[in-house]
Amino acid sequence: MLISLAEIKQISWNGIWKQNSSLVQILGMCPLLAVTTTLMNGVMLSLATLLVMALSNFFVACLRNFIPYEIRIPVFILIAAALVTVVDLGMNAYMHDMYNILGIFIPLIITNCLVLARIEAFAAKNSPLASALDGAMMGVGMVWTLGLLGGLRELIGSGTFLGGIDLVVPGLSPIHLLPEDYPGFLVAILPPGAFIGLGCLVAWKNWIEARAAERENRRPAEPVMAGGCH
Amino acid sequence: MIAAKEPTAPGMAARTAAILFLFVVAFTAALAIVYVATKPGIDAAAAEEKMRAINEVLPKDLYDNDLLADTLKIPATPELGLDDESTIYRARLGGEPSALVLETVAPDGYAGKIRMLVAVRANGELAGVRVTQHKETPGLGDYIEPKKDKNKERPWITQFNGLSLDKVPASGWKVKKDGGRFDFVAGATVTPRAMVKAVHKTLQYAVANRDRLFATK
Amino acid sequence: MLQLFKFKGGVKPATNKTQSVTLPIAVAPLPSRLAVPLHQSIGGTPRPIVQPGDKVLKGQKIGEADGWISSAVHAPTSGTVIEVGLYPAAHPSGLTAPSVVIEPDGEDRWIERQPVDYKSLEPETVRELLREAGVVGLGGAVFPSHAKTQASKSVPMEELVINGAECEPYITCDDLLMRERAEEVVRGAGIFRDLLKPKRVLIGIEDNKPEAITAMTAAVKALGSEFAEFQVVPVPTRYPAGGAKQLIRVLTGKEVPSSKRSTDMGVQCFNVATAYTAWRAVAHGEPVISRLVTLTGNVGEPRNWEVLIGTPMGELLHIAGPKADTDGIIMGGPMMGFLVPDPKAPVVKATNCLIAHSPALFPPKPPEMPCIRCGSCAQACPHELQPFEMYWFSRAKNFGKTQEYALFDCIECGCCAFVCPSRIPLVQYFRFAKSEIWSREREKKAADSAKSRFEFKQLREERDKAEKAEKLAKAAAAQAAKAAAAAAGAANAPAEAVTVPADDAEAAKKAAIAAALERARAQRAQAEPRNTEQLTPEQQAQIDEIEARRAQAGATAAVEPPETGKNS
Amino acid sequence: MMLAALAVMALGAVILGAALGYASIKFKVEGDPLVEKIESLLPQTQCGQCGYPGCRPYAEAISKGEAEINLCPPGGAEGVRKLADLLGREAKPLEAEEKPKQVAVIDENTCIGCTLCIQACPVDAIVGAAKQLHTVVGPLCTGCELCLPPCPVECIAMATIPETVDNWKWKYPVVEVRKAA
C-alpha cells in the first residue's frame, strides 16, 4: 500500500511540471483564466482545488473496487461534488470575503476537468496514497501556475502585488511594485489578458523544455548517430 | 468488479440503483452533517458582512440596537430604483430613531445599474453612501469605490456626507459640469451624474417617508 | 459574325513573337544521333519492337502502342538502332526514360508510304490508322488523337474547335504552320470533322496573327463547299486563350467542367499541328516523325524549324546560334514550359518551342514573400480557382484541403504566379501538392492491396491449421484402427506381436509422425499454387517474365508453369 | 431536515441508478468504429515493428489507449501526425528512424528454394515453389523485411525503390524566404 520514493518523485514531477495541468494538459482552464486577476485569488482557488483533488483521488482509490463500471462516472462525480460542497461551505463560513470573490468558481471545481481526469486516469488505477499524492501534486502544479499567471496579470494590470492578501491574512497589505502613477494596463486583468498571458506561459514552458532537450542532446551526441544522415 | 454472468437489464438496474443509493445516502448524510456544522459560521459570516457594509455608511456612534434585527421589508420601490423587495435597517440610539440604511439603485450608470447603500440620519442629513455593486469601467468610472479612487484623502463618495435637502437646493444636486456642486472626473461624467441623481432621490424618499419607515409594527 | 464569349481571368504578358516569324520554316539538319523516347503520349508506354543492331527505315514503327489509349512511335530517319534503354528524358526531373537510340545512316530512306483515301474507310479503321501513325495532340497534352475522335453516344457533336490560338509568348510554330501549310491543316481538320460529324468547325486564332488568319481563311475558301461549315475566327489575344477549355468557352460559350469530357458537351478541340499531322498520316502515309519547333529566346537567329523527333535539344539549339550568356533551355513557352536539366534530352512530340534561357532575358526570381491574400491570383485564374487558398494549404501540406479547393482543376497555366505581388511560385506549390497526392494515392492503393493480401494469407493459414487438425485427428483415428487391426493380426502372427503393443502412447506418436509427414506433403503441395492464386495480369506477366528469364539462364529445367486462373 | 435531504437525494439516486443500469445493458454496443479509422491510417505493411502482430492489432491497441501513436516506422512522421489529428493527441516524434521505402530483392544465384521466405512474407509478395528459385514481386512487396531473417543463405537484400519519371515527385518550392535575403 505504501509508495516508494521513486514513485513519489515521479508523481510529484509529473504534477508540478511534466504533466502540468495548465501548461501541458490544458485542463482546468476556466478557473485558471477566470480567477487569476490577482495572485491571491489564483493561489486560493488552487488550494481549494488541491484539497478537493487530493481527497477525491484518495476516496475514489479506496472505494474503486466497490463501484460498478456502469455508474462509475456518477459515483466519481458524487464523491467529488460532495467534497466540493464541503469546501464551499467551509469557505463560506470561515473565509467569507474570499468566498465572495471566487464566487461561482468554487462550485465549478467539480466541473474542472482536471478533477475527473485525475480520478479516471490515476485514482481509478492506483493505490489510495499514491492517488492522494497525485491529486495534491497536480494541485501544487496548479498553485504555482495560477499564482504566476495571477501575479503577472495583477502586476501589469494594476501595478500591485499580492492584492487581496488582507482578505486571507488580515493586517497585511498589498505591495505596490510599480510607481504610484502607473496607469494600469487594464486588458491584463480582463479575459483577453488571461488568454494571452497563459499563451505566453505555455510558450515559455516550450522554450524551457526545448532548451533542456537541446542540452540533453548535446551530451551524448557523438557515437550512436554517426551514420544517420537522415 | 464485473459480474461473471451476463446480467439481465432489470437485474442490473436494481443493482446499480442500490449501489448508487448507498453512495448517495452516505454522502448526503455526510454533507448534511457538514452543513449543520458550518451553518452557524456561515450565518455569522453573512451577518458580519452585512454589518461591515452598514458600518461603512453609518458611524458606530449612531446606533446601539441590533440593526440586523430591526429591519423593515419594503416592496419594489421605483423611487429607489428597486424592482425587487428590499430591506431597510433602522438605527436607533437609546430606542430613539437615529438613522435609516437603505438600499438603492442608480439605474443609468455607464454600464448598467449601480447598487449602493445610503444611510440617512433622522434629521435628514446623509450619514454616508457606499457602492455595493457596479459595472462601471475599471480605471474610469470606478472612482465611486473609495478603494479604487485615486484621491485617497477624500474619496469622491465622501462628498455626500453631511448633505441634506435643506443644505443643498434641488439645483445643486448635479455635477459641476452641469452647474451643480458635485465633483467629477473628466471623461467620466456619466457615472457621477447617475449617482448624484439616485442619492438625491433616495434622500427625498427617506425624508418623505421617515416616520412610516421608523414605525415599529 | 460569330458571337464571341469571354473567359474570366487571364493575363497579357509581352508576346515576344515577332522575332521568330521573320524567316520561313526550314528543315533542321540531321543530327548525329537520335534518341526516340517510347513514352511520348498520354497512356500506355509503347513496347519496343526493335533491338540494338537492327536497321530501321525512316517512318518504320519502333514502338507498338500498348492499349487503346496509347500511340505508336516511329524511327525518324533511316539508320541503325544502337541502344534500347534508358536515356535522358525531356522531363523536368532530369531522369532517364526508355528510349530507342538510332544512329542515322544519312540516307534518310523512307519506308514504303501508303496514302489512303480515308473517306472510303470505316471510321474505326481511320482511328486505328491514326494510332498506328502516332498522331497525338501536338498542342502540348500529347493525348492520343484517335481516342479523341469518338463522339459521345448521347450528345450530338455541335462544334469542332481547331486550336490555332497559340497564346503563349515566344512560340510561333503554329503561326508559321498556318501561314505556310494552311491547306493541309484544314484538310486534316476535315478528317476530324468526318470522324466526329460536328455541325460546324471553328478555327480559333488569336488576333495577333493576321497573316495566319488570312492564310487559313483563304485555304478554307479555296477548298470550297466541302468545307462550308468551316469558319476562321479571330479571338482576342489574352493568355491562356489557347487552353482548350478557354478557347471552347470563347468560341461556343460552353464551359467544360473538369468532371466532364468536352465531347459530353458536344464539342471537341484539336491543335492545328495535330490536324496537319493527321493529314500527312492519312493522305501521305507519313507517321509523326518530325514537328515544327520554334527556336527563340537568347539566340542570334530565332526561327521555326522542322525537326526530327529524337534530335538532342542542345544540338538543335546550336543551329539558332545561342548567345554567349545562354545558361539553359526552356522547353515550351515561358508560362508553362520547364528548364531542361540535360541538353542531351531529345525533342519529343510535345516540344513546340525551345527558348534559350539567359539571366538577362529571364531575370532570376525575386525572393518569395508571404502571401498577403490580395486576391490578384484569383482574379487572374482562368479556371476561377482560389490559388492563394490552395497555396496556403499546399504549403502547410494539408493536401485534403487543397483538394477541397479544387487543386486538380488547376491547369498550371501560371497566370496566378505571373501576377502575384509576393512573387510566390504558386504553380510549383500546386505541382508539388499534386504529385504528393498522387504518390499518396499510389501508396494507399498498395496498402489496401497489402492488407487484403495479408488478410487472405491469415485466412488461408487458419484454414490450413483447421485442416491440419482435422487430418491429424483422422490420422490418429486411422492409426488407432491400424493398431487394432495389428493387434487382431497378432493372434495370427505372434512373432510380430512383441513389436506392436496396443499402447495408446505409441499410437499417438505414430500419428504425430504421420501427421508431420502429411504436413510436409501438404506444404509441398501448396508451395506451388500457394500465393499465385489471385494474380493480376501484370503480376502474371512479371512472373512469366521471370520464368522466362530463368529458363533462358538455364537455371532450372522443366519447371512446372505455375497454375493460375488467368482471369480478366 | 436531514431526513428530507436524504429522502430527496435517495429518490434521485434510485431513479438514476436504475435508469443507468438498465440502459447499460439495454443499449450495450459492440465494436469500435475508431479501430477502423485508425487502421485506415496505418500503412498496412504488416511488419510488426510497432510491437504488435500486424497493423490491425496495433490499431486496436491504440484505440484502447494501450499504445502510443508513434510506434509505426513505416507510417513515418506523417503517419503519426495523421493519427494525432484523428485522436486529438499531440503528435510525438517517431520512436524509430524513418527509412526510405524499400523492396526486397532475392539474389537468384544464391537462392536454394527453401520456401522459408514465402512463409514469412505477410503479404504473399514472394513467388516460387519448393526447390525452385524464388522471386519478389516488386509492386506487392511492402518492404517489411520479415523475409530477411528466415533465409538460410542470406540471399535476400533490401533495395531502395529507384526514382523514375513515373514516380518522380515535384519538390517543395525551394525559394525560401530565409535564403533569399
Add this chain to the structure above:
Amino acid sequence: MDFSTSPYLLKEASVQRVMLKVLTALLPGITAYVWFFGPAVLVQIGLATATALAAEAVMLKVRGKPVTMFLADLSAVVTAWLIALTFPPIVPWWLTVAGTLFAIVIAKQLYGGLGQNPFNPAMIAFAVSIVSFPALMSQWPGAGGDFAAQLQVIFGLAPRVDGLTSATPLDALKTALKLGGEHANVAGVLADGTVYGLVAGRGWEWVSLGYLLGGLWLVQQRVITWHIPTAFLAAIAAIAGALWLWQPAAFASPLFHLLAGGAMLGAFFIATDPVTAATTPRGKLIFAAGAGLLTYLIRVFGGYPDGVAFAVLLMNICVPLIDMYTQPPVFGMRGK
C-alpha cells in the same frame, strides 16, 4: 543557374508597391486632418512608424528572418499610420508606443508576420488601448487646437486639461442623447455647428472626404476591389437610414454616420486589409456588410464611441468560415 519552374515571366508587382499605394492614398485624408486639427497627428504617425519598424525588426531578427527584406515591404508602416490615424492625436506618447508594440508583436509577428495574422493589427492596437485606457482613448482635441499645448500633453509635460479635449462628435452625440432622455433631439444637438460642423463634426467631415478620395483612387488602382467599401458603407447607410426614417429625433441621419468617426477610413483602408478580410467576392460583401452593421450597432447602442475597430475584429473572426462557405464555383461549375 536555378532550376526554378514556370512561369518564367513575372509581372511588375510587389508587396512594397501595394503598400506604397496605400500610404499614398492616405495622404489626402492626412492633409485634411492636419489642416483642421493641427500637426499633432504627424507626431503620432512618426512615433508609431518608428515603433512599428523597430518592433518588426527585433521580432524578425529573433525569429531568424531576413530583416531588411521584410521591413522594406512597408506593411508595418501601413499598420503604424492606421494606428496613428485611429488614436486620438493627443494620447500620451507611451500609449501610441504600447499600442503599436502590441499590434506588431502579438497581433502580427506571433502569427508569423506579414500575411498570416488573422486579426487586423492596427485595430487590435486600438481595441487593446480603448479597453485599457478608455479615458485617454476617448478624448480628442477640438478643431484648431493649440499645437504647442498638445505636444506637451503628448509627452506628459503638461497635465491634460479639460479645455484641450472633448469627445468626438459621434461620442458627444451619443452622450447627449443618453443623458437627455426623452427630451433629446438629434436635430437640436447637431445644430451646434461649432462641434458638429455641417453634417458630421467640424473638420471630421472633410477628413472623411479626404479618405474617400484616397480610397477611390485605390479602387481605380486595383489595390482594393469595390466590394468591401461599398458593402461597408451601404450597410451603415441602410441601418442608419432605416432608424432615422423611423425616429428622426433619436437617430442621426445616414450622412452623419457615413462621414463621422472612422467610417470612411474603415471602409477603404481598414476593412480592406487583404490579409484579414474575406477574399471571395461574395465573402467580401458579407464581411463588409457585417462590419458595417456592427459598426453602427456598437457606435450607437454599444459602450464604445466608435465601432469600426471592434466590428472589423469581430468580422475577422468570421473570415475563415465566410471564405470557406462562399467559395465561388470553379470554371464550368457555375449554376451547378
Add this chain to the structure above:
Amino acid sequence: MSHYLFILIGAVLVNNVVLVRILGLCPFMGVSKKLETAYGMGAATTFVLTLGTGASWIIDRYLLVPFDLVYLRIIAFIVTIAAFVQLTEMVIQKTSPVLHQTLGIYLPLITTNCAVLGVPLLALGAKYDFVESLLFGAGSSIGFSLALILFAGIRERIEGADVPTYFKGTAIALVTGGLMSLAFMGFAGLDKY
C-alpha cells in the same frame, strides 16, 4: 418580449460564456482543432446545456428550495447532469448511430465542461424564471458553439501559418482566444438599451 431578446443577445454575444465569462474553456481549447469536431461538440453541448439548465431550475424550485436544501445544489445539479449526459449517450448510441457518429464522442466530455454547471448556477443567481432560464441556457450554449466554431475556423487557418516555434500549437491558440475575447468586448453594452 424584447427583454427575452436581450437575455438571448446577452448570453450569446455580450456575455459570451467562453470569451467573456470564461467558462467551458477545456472543450473550447480541446475540440477546436478541426471545424468538423467543433460542430459536433457545439451541437452536443447546446442540447445538454439547454435541457440541463431547465432541469436544474425545476430541481431547484421544486425539490431543493421547498425542503431548504439549497446547500445540495452543487451535488444535485451535477449528478443529474452527469446522469442525463450518460443516458443521452447510451440512447443515442443505440437508437441513432448517425447522430452518435456526430455527437457521441463529445457527450462524455460534456460533464466536465464548466459551463454545464456554471450556466444553471448563473441562471439561478440572476433569478430567472423557467422560460428565462431556458433562454439563458440556450443562449449560453449557442454562444459557446458560436465561439467554438469560429475559433476552430481560425485555428484551421493558422495551422498553416509560420508561427514562431515555441508558440506553435496551444500557445498561439490561446493568444487567438485572447484576441477573440478582445473583439467580443466590443459587444459591451449592447444588451441593455
